[in-house]
Amino acid sequence: MNEVKIPKWTIKFLRFICPDNLIEEIEGDLFERFNKDLKHFGLSKARQRFVWNSIRYLRPGILFRNKLSLDLNQFFMIANYFKVAYRVMFRNKAFSSINILGLAVGMTGALLLFIWIHAEFSYETFHTDKTRIYKIWNRSTENGQINCWDVTPRILARTLSDEFSSVENSVSFANWGSKQLFTVNNTKLLRTTGAYTDSEFLNVFSFPLLKGDVNSSLTEPTSIVLTESFAKQLFGDKEPFGETLSLGESGYNFEFKVTGILKDLPSNTDFKFDYLIPFKFLESLGENDTNWDNNSVSTYVKIKEGTVIDAFNNLVKDIKKKHSHNAQQSEVFLYPLTKMRLYSRFENGVVAGGRIEIIRMLTILGVCLVLIACINFINLSTARSQRRAKEVGVRKVIGAYRSSIILQFLCESVIITLGAGLIALIITYFTLPLFNMLIQQQLTLNIESLKFWLLIIGLIIIVALLAGSYPALYLSSFRPARILKGQVLISASRNFLRNTLVVLQFGFSIMLIVSAIVIYKQISFVQNREVGYDKYNLIYQPLTGDLEKNYLSYKNDLIQNNLALSITKTSTPITERWSSTTEIQWNGKKPEDKFNFERIYIDEHFSSTASLSIIKGRDMNLSKFPSDSTSVLLNESAVKAMNFDDPIGEVIIDNGTEWHVIGVVKDFILTSPYQEVEPLLLMGSKAKWALQYAHIKLNPENSNKATISKLSDLWLKYNPSFPFEYYFVDIEYQRKFANLEKTLTITTIFTSIAIFIACLGLLGLSTYMIEARLKEIGIRKIFGGTVVNITKLLGISSLKPILFGILIFSPLSWLAMNWWLQSFTYRTELSISIFIIAAVSLLAIALITVSIQTIGAANANPIKSLRNE
Amino acid sequence: MAKEYLGEFEELVLTMVAVLQEDAYGAMISEEIETRQEREVNLSAVHVTLYRLEDKGLIKSTFGGATNERGGRRKRIYTVTNAGFAMLRTMKESRVELWKLIPQLKISGV
Numbered sequence: 001m002n003e004v005k006i007p008k009w010t011i012k013f014l015r016f017i018c019p020d021n022l023i024e025e026i027e028g029d030l031f032e033r034f035n036k037d038l039k040h041f042g043l044s045k046a047r048q049r050f051v052w053n054s055i056r057y058l059r060p061g062i063l064f065r066n067k068l069s070l071d072l073n074q075f076f077m078i079a080n081y082f083k084v085a086y087r088v089m090f091r092n093k094a095f096s097s098i099n100i101l102g103l104a105v106g107m108t109g110a111l112l113l114f115i116w117i118h119a120e121f122s123y124e125t126f127h128t129d130k131t132r133i134y135k136i137w138n139r140s141t142e143n144g145q146i147n148c149w150d151v152t153p154r155i156l157a158r159t160l161s162d163e164f165s166s167v168e169n170s171v172s173f174a175n176w177g178s179k180q181l182f183t184v185n186n187t188k189l190l191r192t193t194g195a196y197t198d199s200e201f202l203n204v205f206s207f208p209l210l211k212g213d214v215n216s217s218l219t220e221p222t223s224i225v226l227t228e229s230f231a232k233q234l235f236g237d238k239e240p241f242g243e244t245l246s247l248g249e250s251g252y253n254f255e256f257k258v259t260g261i262l263k264d265l266p267s268n269t270d271f272k273f274d275y276l277i278p279f280k281f282l283e284s285l286g287e288n289d290t291n292w293d294n295n296s297v298s299t300y301v302k303i304k305e306g307t308v309i310d311a312f313n314n315l316v317k318d319i320k321k322k323h324s325h326n327a328q329q330s331e332v333f334l335y336p337l338t339k340m341r342l343y344s345r346f347e348n349g350v351v352a353g354g355r356i357e358i359i360r361m362l363t364i365l366g367v368c369l370v371l372i373a374c375i376n377f378i379n380l381s382t383a384r385s386q387r388r389a390k391e392v393g394v395r396k397v398i399g400a401y402r403s404s405i406i407l408q409f410l411c412e413s414v415i416i417t418l419g420a421g422l423i424a425l426i427i428t429y430f431t432l433p434l435f436n437m438l439i440q441q442q443l444t445l446n447i448e449s450l451k452f453w454l455l456i457i458g459l460i461i462i463v464a465l466l467a468g469s470y471p472a473l474y475l476s477s478f479r480p481a482r483i484l485k486g487q488v489l490i491s492a493s494r495n496f497l498r499n500t501l502v503v504l505q506f507g508f509s510i511m512l513i514v515s516a517i518v519i520y521k522q523i524s525f526v527q528n529r530e531v532g533y534d535k536y537n538l539i540y541q542p543l544t545g546d547l548e549k550n551y552l553s554y555k556n557d558l559i560q561n562n563l564a565l566s567i568t569k570t571s572t573p574i575t576e577r578w579s580s581t582t583e584i585q586w587n588g589k590k591p592e593d594k595f596n597f598e599r600i601y602i603d604e605h606f607s608s609t610a611s612l613s614i615i616k617g618r619d620m621n622l623s624k625f626p627s628d629s630t631s632v633l634l635n636e637s638a639v640k641a642m643n644f645d646d647p648i649g650e651v652i653i654d655n656g657t658e659w660h661v662i663g664v665v666k667d668f669i670l671t672s673p674y675q676e677v678e679p680l681l682l683m684g685s686k687a688k689w690a691l692q693y694a695h696i697k698l699n700p701e702n703s704n705k706a707t708i709s710k711l712s713d714l715w716l717k718y719n720p721s722f723p724f725e726y727y728f729v730d731i732e733y734q735r736k737f738a739n740l741e742k743t744l745t746i747t748t749i750f751t752s753i754a755i756f757i758a759c760l761g762l763l764g765l766s767t768y769m770i771e772a773r774l775k776e777i778g779i780r781k782i783f784g785g786t787v788v789n790i791t792k793l794l795g796i797s798s799l800k801p802i803l804f805g806i807l808i809f810s811p812l813s814w815l816a817m818n819w820w821l822q823s824f825t826y827r828t829e830l831s832i833s834i835f836i837i838a839a840v841s842l843l844a845i846a847l848i849t850v851s852i853q854t855i856g857a858a859n860a861n862p863i864k865s866l867r868n869e
Numbered sequence: 870m871a872k873e874y875l876g877e878f879e880e881l882v883l884t885m886v887a888v889l890q891e892d893a894y895g896a897m898i899s900e901e902i903e904t905r906q907e908r909e910v911n912l913s914a915v916h917v918t919l920y921r922l923e924d925k926g927l928i929k930s931t932f933g934g935a936t937n938e939r940g941g942r943r944k945r946i947y948t949v950t951n952a953g954f955a956m957l958r959t960m961k962e963s964r965v966e967l968w969k970l971i972p973q974l975k976i977s978g979v
Contacts, residue, residue, distance in 0.1 A: 022920070028935070028942030029896035029912055035938045036900070053912050061917035 005043060006034065010054040017057060019065050030054060077404060078411060085412040095384065098764040099377055102757045103420035106373025107463065108427045109753045112435050113366035114455065115443050117359055122268045123341035127206040129302055134334035136299040139349055141329050142594045146349030152299040154289040157198060159319065166307040171198040174297040175273055179544055181248040181722060184234045190723050195273040196282065204302045211241040212260030218276060221284040225260035230274040267442040270341060292324035301334065309334060365750055368508050372754055374467040375501045376761035381471035382494060383768045392475055393483035405476035413468025421460040438745050502801040505758040506842065507809030512751035513838040514813040518830065519744045522821065523737055525828035532668025533574065534611035537698045538729040540573045545722035554718050558696065563707055565697040568609045571601035571690040575732040577671045585653040586642050595641040598670055598678050603685040604628065607665055609697045617648045617663025620684060629684045632659040636667045638679035659683055673736050674824040759849045766798050766850045770857040778862035790858040791851065798850045799843065806839045880960060882918045886928055887949045887957065894933065894944040895919065919947060927953035
């Protein structure tokens, strides 16, 4: 025995790395070799060889032998699971298609929502220095309330750069929407989509330039930067870079040189412009705006790296107080650019939310859709567990662990979810353009991005686990002895769980139906709200180009040709707010009064053109009363705000000018039809420069089409250099509802999806229930049960959980919709009829779904179901 | 079913198991390879190959006797299964087939 001559640690080492069942043989062979070596080479060499040979066992074939062989086994079983899953799926085509279709529709809905949410979160994230870019906001205290808004004086940007060393760049940005006429050779385009900004704009934001220099493209006063597609519209196929173009605005014309071509702006930015003009241009015309009280532009700063933002905010906040006596209540603060999209609603000086609230709702909606689809899967799999019970029993008898049966059923749910996911992806691909149209977004499937696929795979895994884990746990818990003896496995708790899940599904559906109905009611309620003027046959036109000069002849032609009943000049369209002020002075104004007054400048006969009713005093009439150019008409809310008993003859002061009140008009909706009417001042024509629009009451005797074509002829006569423009007030007014209508569309889509999935599940469950009770139905019929009786019996048991769902979730939806309606001053009331309509329609849909199966079953010949026994 | 292939060393070990019959155990196989083929082999390589062949079902093993030389440890004797013999045969036949295809005229023309 030579074991003593061998280093002990090698034995220990061998025993550590080698599997137990092999160690005896390996040691034996090594000893045999050692003894041979001992004879040939002597002890030291033999020992050396022994150690070396032992160490050579440190190889994967030995180390991983146990583990690997087990994994291999598992792998073979998984292949078997997939095979069985595939066979089961094809054996029950109806159930598999219900499962897959339900999951696919639910996942499509969720996918569309998640793509949308992802796009919302990506806003402004493409700027290289996005974490260092901030927008300047104001914070001011009025009537004890802290207000926040983001329009700042033009002078602010320059001052920030001059006074603070931590500011790397600081730029003003403004798109005022003024109409500018571009002329390049014979191409004429009228655009309102330009912006004024500073030369460092392209240093701060990462909008890539295709041509031109980031640092110098906006330094010359008459330089202009165009986006690629706008340049193409102007210049066609000609190279635009370095060319000159002529830009006209309110009678003036300037030559600009194209010094940069921007790549078209991405869809995930809130900056919208077709061209950039430097502020220097305005300044070269002498419009150097250094007024600290004129908030007219947005200001963005890029701070230097390493600046602590809180400390910097503290330094900056009093900058307005320092420079302006009127702004003692005002502070400024920096707000991150990347938060502007989703978190820009402030309440009393604190961030209260913003678009993120919508995003949260969408997330909940998406999750609920997935849940509803998963519930279908869970319900159908557990309902049909009896069919798989024998299989589970046999597998267990042969020696399957519970874990391997769980794995088997998870594999099945993975296969089904994978199929559903693929279908969902295809449906999403084809419905995305339609969805984009409905929600007015430009969402894209980023098929080439890894993140997108991770999202899809993540979604599939989550759904597979969510849907598959309960059935897997349940099916794997079967006791083989009981199953194989043929005991029936119907447990009340299982039915209870199934019914609870159905309650949830339909509860969620009822909430969606109720919200769709309430939104619809709110829209139609507000649409029926009295506007306060006659919006039909009323159009407005901008007084562009020569039209202002030729206004009187234009007016005469319109009236004499019987095209229009009346025509008036105003500063703004009647559907929009462009000017407002809190600085109006009047007799008896209290110092704490800080009402915001809307302003519209008009020349005369505005109330007759728009059919406003004058309830006190008279309309403006310049030919009779020339002094009416400094007169003002108040609306009822303005009278209330100023607390006048008799407003006629009162004088109000706006920015140093006196205006005398000559009349009161009935409140009409200027801004939001959902809110109270704001105080409004209709001011006389003293501010001639402001009158840029003509409102024309068309003669209702003519057809609108004929009138418009005649108007276009007149336009050509009086204003040939500008494109013909007109807007119908009733159509423009309708735009105020666009947002809510969008919400209604989205809600309706997802309500339909949710109900569709829930009904699919119901169809599956009722099919299963009838299958299970086929014999019972046969026996009932033999004993004289009528078709009506049996249909009722089957129908009631499937409709009961739905009824519960409606009863439990109706109060919840009442609370939710009540909360939603609180955001409107002018709102419809929640009535019990809404809930009755919702409940009845949901029950009707469910009933139709169930009866497809039940009536067939009740009508079937009992011989068919009973002859086999 | 996909056809299985053997590596060169696997084939060598399998052939040795067939040759050595009752003496086919790890130490003996490696020694025989060393003496007959005159090539260095490590015991661990032989063992791993034996286990792999066993996994593939080409050989099977039983415990044999223990000797004093082995420190009282039993031998594991390997025998070639029918599948193993079939594999050896097909491998040999395919070699022969290929041999026949080599043009041989030049060799005799010296």
